[in-house]
Amino acid sequence: MEDQPRDEINDTVRQLFRTSAYSDFRITCGGYEFNVHKAVICPRSQFFAKACDGPFKEASTGVVALDGDDPLAVAMMVQYFYLLNYTAVVDNSPLQPFCGSSSQHTDDGERVITRGAKRRRTEVTTIAESTATAESKAFSDVMRTVLLAWPKEMGSLTLHAKVYSLAEKYDIPRLKKLSLLRFERRARSDWMKHNFLQAVQEVYTSTVDTDRPMRDIVVKVISEHPSLLDKEEVQEQIKNLDLCFDLMMGFRKALTARTVEQTPPTCTCTNCRTDRAAQKRPR
Amino acid sequence: MNSRAGKIRPVRRPIANKDADEFEPCWGQLRDALTDIHLQNAGKLSFEMLYRASYKIVLRKKGGLLYERVKTFEEEWFRDHIMPRITELITKNLVTVALIQAPGTSAHERREMGEKFLRGVMGAWNDHNMSMNMIADILMYLDRTYTAETKMPSIFAATIGLFRDNILRNTLGAAAEDLNHDFVMFDILNAVMLDMIDLEREGDIIDRHLLRKVVSMLEDLYETDDELESQKLYLTVFEPRYLHASRLFYRKECEKLLRDADASTWLRHAQRRLAEERDRCGTTVSYLTTEKITRVVEQELVMAKLEEFLAMEGSGLRTMIDNNRVEDLSILYTLISSVAGGTNTGANPGMATLKSTLQSRVMDLGLEIEQTLKDTDFSVVAGAAAEGDEAAEGGDKAKTPTLSAAAQQTAAAIKWVDDVLKLKDKFDNLWVSCFNKDLVLQSAVTKSFSDFINLFHRSSEYVSLFIDDNLKRGIKGKTEAEVDAVLDKAIVLLRYLTDRDMFERYYQKHLARRLLHGKSESQDVEKEMISRMKQEMGNHFTTKFEGMFKDMELSRDLSHNYRSHINNLGEVDAAQTELGINVLTTNNWPPEVMGRGASGEGTRADCNYPPAIKRLQDSFFKFYLKDRSGRVLTWVGSAGSADIKCVFPKVPGKDTGPLSKERRYELNISTYGMVVLMLFNDLAEGESLDFGEIQTRTNIPAPDLVRTLASISIAPKARVLLKEPATKTVKPADRFSFNAQFYSRNIRIKAPTISNISKVEGDDERKETEKKNDQTRAHVVDAAIVRIMKQRKQLSHTQLTSEVITQLANRFKPDITMIKKRIEDLLAREYLERVEGDSSMYRYLA
Structure with a gap:
C-alpha cells in the first residue's frame, strides 16, 4: 500500500479499531464488550447519537447494552463503523466454514473485491498479532473471541441477513446496502444449502414487511430455482411466512411477462404452489 | 427470536x-x-x-x-x-x-x-x-x-x-x-x-x-x-398582529414628530427606529420579520409624512440643500432609497420627491444667479478685476475709472460662469457624499442645470467668453493640472448647452480674434481645448476651428517662404516692407472677420492701398499663384495690422525738451490705420484732410474708417493725428492733420485697435447674431429633412419632426415652428409632396 496522505485518516481509524485507544463509549452484547468511540459511531447512526446524547441512562453510564441482538452481528456492525466493511474471518483459517466447502474467497466473488478481501485479511492478521501485546480490553481481542464463538449452525447468509436487520434497526443506511449486496452474492451460490432456509426465516422475521430489498432477493432466488419448493422442509417453512404471498405475486408477475394471452389463474395458496411447481418444471 | x-x-x-x-x-x-x-x-x-x-x-x-x-x-x-x-x-x-x-x-x-x-x-x-x-x-x-x-x-x-x-x-x-x-x-x-x-x-x-x-x-x-x-404560528398569528401594532405605534409617533419636531430630528429619529427594529428582530422577535417590520417603519415613519417634513420651513429639504447639511441629506437618501421601489423614481414616491425638489432647487438657484447678474453693477464691483481687462481691451479708455461696456460684460460672463460652476460643484459634492452617486438623481440635476443654463439667453456667449478670457490670460502661470481643471469646467458647461451652434459661432469669433491678433496664451492649450470639444461633440463641431489653426500654420510657412523668396531675388529696396500674411479659408472663419458681414454694405470693395503696399501685394500674389494657380486672394484690411516707423521732425522753436529733437517711433496700428497715415506722408506741412477726403482717397468703409481715425486721433497714447474739433468722437465733418508735436516716452507704440468684432455683443448685435444663426439653422434643418426623407421615402409629420429633433440634438434644439416652416418651404420647392388622402404624410420627391 502506498503511503498516501489521504490514507492517514483511514489508518488512524483502523488504529483506533485495533487498540480501542481513546475509547469513550461501550457497547455490550451477549457478555461481550466493545470499546468504541462516540465520534466514530454517533454521526453514522441516529440511534447511537440519541443514546449518547440523550437524557437517558446510557448517556450517564457510557454503556449501551444491545441485549436483544446477536453478538456476532453486532461485532460486524462495529467492524463496519471502523473499517467500512466486515468479515467474520480470523487469521487465514475460517473458524467456522461459511458453509459447506465454500471458502471465504467466494464471499465477494468478483476480482476487484478479491483484492479488497486480501487486504482485509492482512488487516485481520495484524489484529491477531497485536493481541499478544494489547490490553485485554483491546478491540481486536474481543472481536476474536466473538468470532471464535460463532455458532456452528449459523451460515454466513444468515449473518448477512442479521447485519442487514441490525443496520435497519439502528439506521445505518450504508451498512444496509453493503450487507444486502453481500447477501445477494452469497444467496446465488448458497441457495441449495440447508442454511438458506435459516436465512429465509431470518429475513422474514427480523425486518418490517415493508422493507422489500432483501425479501425480493429471496423471492427471486426461489423463483429462479423452483425445485426448492419440492422439498418438504421448504414447504413447511414457507407456510407460516409472508414469503408465501410474495412468491405468489412473483410468479404472477413472471407469468404475465412471459405469455401475452393467459387465463388468469385463480387459486388458493396451496394450489398456487403446486401449479407453479408444475409450470416451472419444464423450464 | x-x-x-x-x-x-x-x-x-x-x-x-x-x-x-x-x-x-x-x-x-x-x-x-x-x-x-x-x-x-x-x-x-x-x-x-x-x-x-x-x-x-x-x-x-x-x-x-x-x-x-x-x-x-x-x-x-x-x-x-x-x-x-x-x-x-x-x-x-x-x-x-x-x-x-x-x-x-x-x-x-x-x-x-x-x-x-x-x-x-x-x-x-x-x-x-x-x-x-x-x-x-x-x-x-x-x-x-x-x-x-x-x-x-x-x-x-x-x-x-x-x-x-x-x-x-x-x-x-x-x-x-x-x-x-x-x-x-x-x-x-x-x-x-x-x-x-x-x-x-x-x-x-x-x-x-x-x-x-x-x-x-x-x-x-x-x-x-x-x-x-x-x-408557523409565529407567521400566521403573532407576526400579523405585531406588524399591525407596530404600524399603529409608528403612525402615532410620526404624527407627534410632525407636530413637535423639525425635519432633522425626524430623520435621525427614523434612522434610529429602523436600526432598533432590525436589532429587535435579532434579539427579541424573529429574523423572519426583519424585512417586514422595516417596511412598516419605512411606510409609517418615513414615507407617510415625507412631503410634510421635506417642506418644513427652516429644516426641510430646501434648507438642507442650501446649507449643505450633508449628514441630513445622506440620512434622507439612505432612508428613502431603501424603501420599496429603491431608487426608481417611478416606483418610489420618496425618490420622486427628492428628485423634483433637487431639480427645482437647481433651477431656482440657477435663476438666482441670473438675477444677481442683472442686479450687479459691474462697473463698480468688478473694479479690481478690471486691471487685467485693460490690456485686453487695448486700453481705449484705460484711463477712465469706469469700465467699458465690453469689459463689464466680460466680468459678468466670468461671474456667471463661476457662479454656475460653484453651484455645480455644490450639487456634485452632495451627489457624491449624500446620494451615493445615484444615477437617476445625477441625470435629473444635470437636466435642471441644462434647463436653466439654456433659459439664460446669453449662456452660449458667456461660456465662449469664459474660455476666451482664460485662454487669453487666465491660464498664465498656471500649472498643467490647473489648466486642465479650467478646461474641464469649460467642457462641463459646454455639455449643458443645447444651442451648440450658437456656441460654435461665438467660439469661432473669439478664436479668430485670438489667432489674428496673437492674443492666445498657449497654442497647446488651444489645441487641447479643441480636442476636448471634439471628444465631447464630435468631429463636425470642430472642423472649422481646426481649419482655422491649419490656416494659421500654413500662413506662417507661406510668409516665411515668401520672405526667403524676396531675399533670393536680391532686390534690395530701401523702402522694403516686411509682409506677414494670413491666408484664411473663407468657410472656416467668421464672416465678420472676412469682411462679408451681413450688415448691409456687403461690398468687399478693396480699399486703395498705397503704391508701396500695392506693389508688395502684387509681388506676393504672383509668388502665391506659382504653386496654386486659379486661386483668388482678397485682402482684408480690417483684420490686419502694420508696424510703421514714423519720423517726427524737430519742432522749430523748441530748444529744450523732447520736442527739440527728431523723434522716431515704431507705431503698431491696424492696416487701415496704416493706409490712412500713408496719406499724410504726401501732404505738405500744415495741410489737413477732412473725413470725406480721406474716405474717397482710401475707399475704406465709413464705420471702419471712424474706428481707425478714432484710434489714432483720440487716444492720447497714440495721437499721431490732430483732429479738428478735438472732440471724443469722430464725425464726418472733422478735419485731420499731422501731429508734429507728438511725443511719447516709448519707442514702440501700440495704437489701440477698436475692432468691430467686439468681445461682448450689445443687444442689437446679439439679435443680429441670432438672426444669422437662425438662417444657418434653417439650412441645417432643410438638410436634415431632406436626408431623412431620402432615406425613408415617406413619413408622417410627427415622425419626421421627431426624427429631425433627434438628428440635430447634438447641435441645437430646433424650434418646432421652424421645422414646420422648413417643411412647408421644401413642399413649395418640390422636394417633398403631401400624400393624397392623408394630409399628415409626406413623400420624398427625387
Whole structure:
C-alpha cells in the first residue's frame, strides 16, 4: 500500500479499531464488550447519537447494552463503523466454514473485491498479532473471541441477513446496502444449502414487511430455482411466512411477462404452489 | 427470536398470537417510561430498552396501535397535569389588563404581571417540549417506518401540537366570562408580548430573552400537524398582529414628530427606529420579520409624512440643500432609497420627491444667479478685476475709472460662469457624499442645470467668453493640472448647452480674434481645448476651428517662404516692407472677420492701398499663384495690422525738451490705420484732410474708417493725428492733420485697435447674431429633412419632426415652428409632396 496522505485518516481509524485507544463509549452484547468511540459511531447512526446524547441512562453510564441482538452481528456492525466493511474471518483459517466447502474467497466473488478481501485479511492478521501485546480490553481481542464463538449452525447468509436487520434497526443506511449486496452474492451460490432456509426465516422475521430489498432477493432466488419448493422442509417453512404471498405475486408477475394471452389463474395458496411447481418444471 | 438449535425447525406457532402477546408488555414498558419522562426521571431509563420495545412493536405491525396509544396517553397527561398549571396563570386581572387595557395600571405593574404569565407559559412549554423530544427519540423507529409510510404527522408533531390545541387555542374560562367576545389564550399571549415590546420602545427595560423564547416557541409550532414552513404560528398569528401594532405605534409617533419636531430630528429619529427594529428582530422577535417590520417603519415613519417634513420651513429639504447639511441629506437618501421601489423614481414616491425638489432647487438657484447678474453693477464691483481687462481691451479708455461696456460684460460672463460652476460643484459634492452617486438623481440635476443654463439667453456667449478670457490670460502661470481643471469646467458647461451652434459661432469669433491678433496664451492649450470639444461633440463641431489653426500654420510657412523668396531675388529696396500674411479659408472663419458681414454694405470693395503696399501685394500674389494657380486672394484690411516707423521732425522753436529733437517711433496700428497715415506722408506741412477726403482717397468703409481715425486721433497714447474739433468722437465733418508735436516716452507704440468684432455683443448685435444663426439653422434643418426623407421615402409629420429633433440634438434644439416652416418651404420647392388622402404624410420627391 502506498503511503498516501489521504490514507492517514483511514489508518488512524483502523488504529483506533485495533487498540480501542481513546475509547469513550461501550457497547455490550451477549457478555461481550466493545470499546468504541462516540465520534466514530454517533454521526453514522441516529440511534447511537440519541443514546449518547440523550437524557437517558446510557448517556450517564457510557454503556449501551444491545441485549436483544446477536453478538456476532453486532461485532460486524462495529467492524463496519471502523473499517467500512466486515468479515467474520480470523487469521487465514475460517473458524467456522461459511458453509459447506465454500471458502471465504467466494464471499465477494468478483476480482476487484478479491483484492479488497486480501487486504482485509492482512488487516485481520495484524489484529491477531497485536493481541499478544494489547490490553485485554483491546478491540481486536474481543472481536476474536466473538468470532471464535460463532455458532456452528449459523451460515454466513444468515449473518448477512442479521447485519442487514441490525443496520435497519439502528439506521445505518450504508451498512444496509453493503450487507444486502453481500447477501445477494452469497444467496446465488448458497441457495441449495440447508442454511438458506435459516436465512429465509431470518429475513422474514427480523425486518418490517415493508422493507422489500432483501425479501425480493429471496423471492427471486426461489423463483429462479423452483425445485426448492419440492422439498418438504421448504414447504413447511414457507407456510407460516409472508414469503408465501410474495412468491405468489412473483410468479404472477413472471407469468404475465412471459405469455401475452393467459387465463388468469385463480387459486388458493396451496394450489398456487403446486401449479407453479408444475409450470416451472419444464423450464 | 431466532432459534439456534442445530436443526432448523419450521415455526409452527402462529405468529399473530405471539405478536399480540408481545404488544402489551412492550407497551407497558413504554407507558411507564412516558410517565417517568414527564416526571423528569428519565435518567434511570434505558434508551436501548425503550427503543427495542418500540422497534419490536413496529416489527410486529402494531405501529398504528402504538401511535394511537401514545397520542391518547399524551392527551390525557396534558389534560390532567399541564392544563391546571396554565389555568392558574390566567387571572381576571391579567385578562383585564391585557385585553381591555384598563387604565390605572403602571408600566411596572403591567410588566411584572406580563412577565409572570409568560414565564408560566414558557415553563409548561419547556417541560412539554423536552418530554416530547425524548418520546420522539424513543419512538424514532416508529417515525421512520410507520408514520413515514402512512404519511401521518410524526409523533413529535402530533404531540407537540397538543400545546397549541389545548393551551393556545383554549378559551379563557372563568377569568374572562365578563368579556362579550370569545378570547383564547393566544390573544392574551399576543397582547402581553406586544405590550412588552411597546414598553421597550418607550424606553423601558424588558426581559428580551423571555420574549425571544416565547417567539421561538411560536416558531416551533404550526397551524396543523403537517408542519408546513409557511404555517408557523409565529407567521400566521403573532407576526400579523405585531406588524399591525407596530404600524399603529409608528403612525402615532410620526404624527407627534410632525407636530413637535423639525425635519432633522425626524430623520435621525427614523434612522434610529429602523436600526432598533432590525436589532429587535435579532434579539427579541424573529429574523423572519426583519424585512417586514422595516417596511412598516419605512411606510409609517418615513414615507407617510415625507412631503410634510421635506417642506418644513427652516429644516426641510430646501434648507438642507442650501446649507449643505450633508449628514441630513445622506440620512434622507439612505432612508428613502431603501424603501420599496429603491431608487426608481417611478416606483418610489420618496425618490420622486427628492428628485423634483433637487431639480427645482437647481433651477431656482440657477435663476438666482441670473438675477444677481442683472442686479450687479459691474462697473463698480468688478473694479479690481478690471486691471487685467485693460490690456485686453487695448486700453481705449484705460484711463477712465469706469469700465467699458465690453469689459463689464466680460466680468459678468466670468461671474456667471463661476457662479454656475460653484453651484455645480455644490450639487456634485452632495451627489457624491449624500446620494451615493445615484444615477437617476445625477441625470435629473444635470437636466435642471441644462434647463436653466439654456433659459439664460446669453449662456452660449458667456461660456465662449469664459474660455476666451482664460485662454487669453487666465491660464498664465498656471500649472498643467490647473489648466486642465479650467478646461474641464469649460467642457462641463459646454455639455449643458443645447444651442451648440450658437456656441460654435461665438467660439469661432473669439478664436479668430485670438489667432489674428496673437492674443492666445498657449497654442497647446488651444489645441487641447479643441480636442476636448471634439471628444465631447464630435468631429463636425470642430472642423472649422481646426481649419482655422491649419490656416494659421500654413500662413506662417507661406510668409516665411515668401520672405526667403524676396531675399533670393536680391532686390534690395530701401523702402522694403516686411509682409506677414494670413491666408484664411473663407468657410472656416467668421464672416465678420472676412469682411462679408451681413450688415448691409456687403461690398468687399478693396480699399486703395498705397503704391508701396500695392506693389508688395502684387509681388506676393504672383509668388502665391506659382504653386496654386486659379486661386483668388482678397485682402482684408480690417483684420490686419502694420508696424510703421514714423519720423517726427524737430519742432522749430523748441530748444529744450523732447520736442527739440527728431523723434522716431515704431507705431503698431491696424492696416487701415496704416493706409490712412500713408496719406499724410504726401501732404505738405500744415495741410489737413477732412473725413470725406480721406474716405474717397482710401475707399475704406465709413464705420471702419471712424474706428481707425478714432484710434489714432483720440487716444492720447497714440495721437499721431490732430483732429479738428478735438472732440471724443469722430464725425464726418472733422478735419485731420499731422501731429508734429507728438511725443511719447516709448519707442514702440501700440495704437489701440477698436475692432468691430467686439468681445461682448450689445443687444442689437446679439439679435443680429441670432438672426444669422437662425438662417444657418434653417439650412441645417432643410438638410436634415431632406436626408431623412431620402432615406425613408415617406413619413408622417410627427415622425419626421421627431426624427429631425433627434438628428440635430447634438447641435441645437430646433424650434418646432421652424421645422414646420422648413417643411412647408421644401413642399413649395418640390422636394417633398403631401400624400393624397392623408394630409399628415409626406413623400420624398427625387
